[in-house]
Amino acid sequence: MIAVEQWTGASALLLRQAMRASVREFASRLGISARTITKWGKSPATVCRPETAQILDTALSRCTREEQELFRSLLAGVWGESASGDTERSSWAAPCTVISHKFLPVYLGEQGGRLYAAGAVCVAGPGGLERKTLLARHPSARSSTVYVYACGVAVVHLEEHHRVDTLTELAVWRYRTYATDPAWAGDCVVRLLEQHAAPDKRDDKATPCPQYVLSAYELRDASWTGASLDTALHLLTTPSVLVNRQDPAHVVPLGAGAEDAKFRDGWTHPETVRFGGGVSRGVAGWSGVAYHPQPAERALTMSQIVDLELDAQALWALSSHVLHMVESGEDPVMPPEFGWRFLRGAYVRLTTARPTETAQHRVMREAILSTSELPDRLRAAQDALRDGNP
Incomplete structure (x- = not known):
């Protein structure tokens, strides 16, 4: 049959x-x-x-x-394949369009106040965090925006569109740009701080360069279906299996046939979590999220995933700052309005389903939060602030 x-x-x-x-x-x-x-x-x-x-x-x-x-x-x-999906092709390489969203967060503390005051108001995300936007000028991105949060965090968001012949090509681009984008994002934030600083505050020390980078990918115009589509999404989420990273400054593709072998064997990463609804599919992992929406159905939009990731990255940077103070032997201190009660409120908003939330959105939210381990980090930072500031 x-x-x-x-x-x-x-x-x-x-x-x-x-x-x-x-x-x-x-x-x-x-x-x-x-x-x-x-x-x-x-x-x-x-x-x-x-x-x-x-x-x-x-x-x-x-x-x-x-x-x-x-x-x-x-x-x-x-x-080029049978009805059951068994391949007879000599190559799995297939052109596709991928929209990359990079998120580069950095904690600014009090310095972020001047950027927040200068930013344009935008709608709060699912974490309920107040945020504003400033334009950046990345040399190649389709759009580049700095989201400035009232709690003292800035998240640089880069949207880049690519038409590629293989996913290996995209993986190489990803690692090569990750070597330069964090430094560019740090310089961008420093320039904005200098631009909006008071005349007597121009000598503030430079903002540290963002260190953690996560991407979300929207897969479009792809011909993969069934198990091969699942493999493509997993490869987008964890591209390290397609490249040789022995020399971080010169990342190169693995040998010929590496990508085909992953498709042929049906490769999946054991630590990823799938989400989606109907025929739209998504995969969330520690270093990235990949999503393939079907416009013919009422699917999640990529903007919903981006909104969640923006708040998640902002809270990651904030909680990391608190935990770093603890690890350094300092008593964690934050402004009262951004203390442990603030983190508790963000935790509840991110982890609690809303009456108007669709099943697809709930599954996506739970997949991204579980793979990022953000809820555990928020609880740890919340406990540290409460112990130091009862």
């Missing part, structure tokens, strides 16, 4: 071709409208709804052996 992992308009039309049925005949046999079949012809990449996929599965199971074999060969001829 042939099994189709993911029915699209294109594969549904191939079934009609194998059954040698007209549009009206095919619609009648499936019990759907002819208009739906016409829409498949106009949008062949559209993924069918679960109930429609069930109808197509049933129709395929009732086909004659000859019709099933013809469908199998038609599908293999178009997609």
Whole structure:
């Protein structure tokens, strides 16, 4: 019996071709409208709804052996793979579009106040943190923004668009730019501080360069489906398996065929968590998040993931500052309005489901928070502040 992992308009039309049925005949046999079949012809990449996929599965199971074999060969001829997803391709490399979102946080403390005062007001994120924005000028990013939080943290957000032929190509770019982007982000924040400083405060010591970088990737225009799509998302989340990092200053791809082998074997990272809904899929890991939305369904938007990551990175930088003081033997001290009660409120807002929250959004939020270990870090920083400032 042939099994189709993911029915699209294109594969549904191939079934009609194998059954040698007209549009009206095919619609009648499936019990759907002819208009739906016409829409498949106009949008062949559209993924069918679960109930429609069930109808197509049933129709395929009732086909004659000859019709099933013809469908199998038609599908293999178009997609280069069998209906069950078993590959016969010599290479898994496939062009795709990836939108990269980098987050580079830094704790500024009192210095952040002048940037916050100069920023443009923006809507608070899921953590409920007050924040404003300032424009940055990254030399190659599609957009570059500095989010300044009232609690003394700045998060530099870089959005970059790439059309690549292989995921290895993207992995090499990622590591090479990670060697330079933190320093650029630090210099950017310093320039903004100098720009908005009072004349007698121009000699403040330089802001340290952000050290921790996390990315979120939106995968678009990809031809992978089923298990191969899962592999692609895992490779986006943990690209270290595609490159040689022995010389950090000159990261290079692994030998030829490394990426193909991961796809062939169905590689997944054991410490990642999957999320999504319907046919939209996402993977969250320690160093990144990857998401492939399907526009044909009511999926999560990438902006929702970015909003969560911005607040998560800001709270990570804030809690890291508190825990660093403890590790250095200092009593952690924060302004009262950003003390342990502030962290407790942020923790509750991030970890508690809202009445209007969809199931997809809840699963995404839980996956990102669990892999980042932010909740544990917030509790530790909260306890440290409460013990030092009862």
